[in-house]
Amino acid sequence: MIKAERHTLILESLAKDHKVLLDQISKVLLVSEDTVRRDIKELSDKGLLKAVRGGAIPKSNIPMHFKERQHIAIGLKKIIAEKVLEYIKPGMVVLIDAGTSVLAAVVNLPKDIELTVVTNSFPVASILEDYPKIEVLFMGGKLNKTSFSTTGHETIEAVRNIRADICLMGICSIDSTMGVTGDDYEDSLIKRAMVETSKSTIALSTYDKLGTCESFYICGTNQLDVIITEADPSLAFFDDYKKMGITIQ
Structure with a gap:
């Protein structure tokens, strides 16, 4: 599975479950936890989610003012x-x-x-x-x-x-x-x-x-x-x- 497909599945899983766990999503994607961790970091750097220990959670998009x-x-x-x-x-x-x-x-x-x-x-x-x-x-x-x-x-x-x-x-x-x-x-x-x-x-x-x-x-x-x-x-x-x-x- 190519990176773009993994990223899409990670974001879809996040939208559905409000969280992504490294051990679970790595089994779904058939890749190592280190690979998923790198994917999550890339998505976090783009502001698409919030990387946390053991996985990721949605990033709030509440306007500040x-x-x-x-x-x-x-x-x-x-x-x-x-x-x-x-x-x-x-x-x-x-x-x-x-x-x-x-x-x-x-x-x-x-x-x-x-x-x-x-x-x-x-x-x-x-x-x-x-x-x-x-x-x-x-x-x-x-x-x-x-x-x-x-x-x-x-x-x-x-x-x-x-x-x-x-x-x-x-x-x-x-x-x-x-x-x-x-x-x-x-x-x-x-x-x-x-x-x-x-x-x-x-x-x-x-x-x-x-x-x-x-x-x-x-x-x-x-x-x-x-x-x-x-x-x-x-x-x-x-x-x-x-x-x-x-x-x-």
């Missing part, structure tokens, strides 16, 4: 936003990051709910201006113009002074092996601090972001308490996450 992300998968984010409501109780202190799925959840909050919201997101703070019973604590820092949020040492220190009941965190990529990752270094540091200081972390993610990986590590997948997507929680794909004790909604 908030303005672009805000208009993607609007209907799916509304489904996620509805599912979030059962976890938010009056009187809670809620830590909210700058994800667009999280913003959809904020828009969906009841107007009369009483909460304390701590956030580094300008859009979240702006929306909550119209919620009379929600106290908003906005964390200062350096403006990240791609996410419309604050980042940097000052923001991280502010996060570390909070012990929120729950953290609502928008996710760029989650993989059961590689963990939770992001494509922006400074934003990933903020998310990491939020996970570390919250009593419970709820990840909001459209299904297509699961089984993908980006460059900057946020936390281990097993540090999440709940993953909320628009997909059916009974899908076999979620079994690895459930084995970690994560609730899938």
Whole structure:
């Protein structure tokens, strides 16, 4: 089998199973694991997948700028936003990051709910201006113009002074092996601090972001308490996450 054919089969297998394992695909292709490893590296260099130990996973292609992300998968984010409501109780202190799925959840909050919201997101703070019973604590820092949020040492220190009941965190990529990752270094540091200081972390993610990986590590997948997507929680794909004790909604 020539290289081009192997590459095609590797990408087809990745699209079907959300991952490629060296030992398995080498048997399918009837070549050595070293050959497959070289093929995967070439495909990774072209930006077609993410090479990981033992194989490959899809590479996330989420646009970085908030303005672009805000208009993607609007209907799916509304489904996620509805599912979030059962976890938010009056009187809670809620830590909210700058994800667009999280913003959809904020828009969906009841107007009369009483909460304390701590956030580094300008859009979240702006929306909550119209919620009379929600106290908003906005964390200062350096403006990240791609996410419309604050980042940097000052923001991280502010996060570390909070012990929120729950953290609502928008996710760029989650993989059961590689963990939770992001494509922006400074934003990933903020998310990491939020996970570390919250009593419970709820990840909001459209299904297509699961089984993908980006460059900057946020936390281990097993540090999440709940993953909320628009997909059916009974899908076999979620079994690895459930084995970690994560609730899938």
